[in-house]
Amino acid sequence: MAFDVSTERRNARRHARRFHVLSRPGIGDTPENRGSITVEDRAMATCDVCGNSYANSFTVTQGALTRTFDSFECAIHAMAPRCAHCRCAVIGHGVEAGGTVYCCEHCARHSHKGE
Structure with missing residues (x-):
């Protein structure tokens, strides 16, 4: 056939x-x-990070800021907080010490050693 x-x-x-x-x-x-x-x-929405037009795009609102993305990768790149020690994107809970966000306890301890 x-x-x-x-x-x-x-x-x-x-x-x-x-x-x-x-x-x-x-x-x-x-x-x-x-x-x-x-x-x-x-409608084809355009991703705020990479500029791709994609029918399955989505929006994320954080406070008064609303952004459009075509993937979780772009959303994380644009909106996830960064670790104060190693600068990686904090995906998940992370650790907060002294009002600063870290990706893990190791980075939080390492940054506060000199204090």
């Missing part, structure tokens, strides 16, 4: 019409619109 590209495209469009989008704020998230927006209808 030969591979039929037109059939594959038609099936993909049918699947896209059945897939309802509820993940983007403002699109399909109100009771009157729920389930009425398809993948094909979504």
Whole structure:
């Protein structure tokens, strides 16, 4: 049986019409619109970090700041606090000592040795 590209495209469009989008704020998230927006209808948002346009982008709000990202990698790069000792991104709880954020207890102890 030969591979039929037109059939594959038609099936993909049918699947896209059945897939309802509820993940983007403002699109399909109100009771009157729920389930009425398809993948094909979504706007392409641009990532604030890398500039990629992506239909499955998301927003993160921290205080008054709201940013748009296409991946968790970009969100972490832009918004995660940095360890005061080694400057790595603190993903998770981290350690806070004296009002300063560290990635681990080792960095916190190492930074406070001279005090």
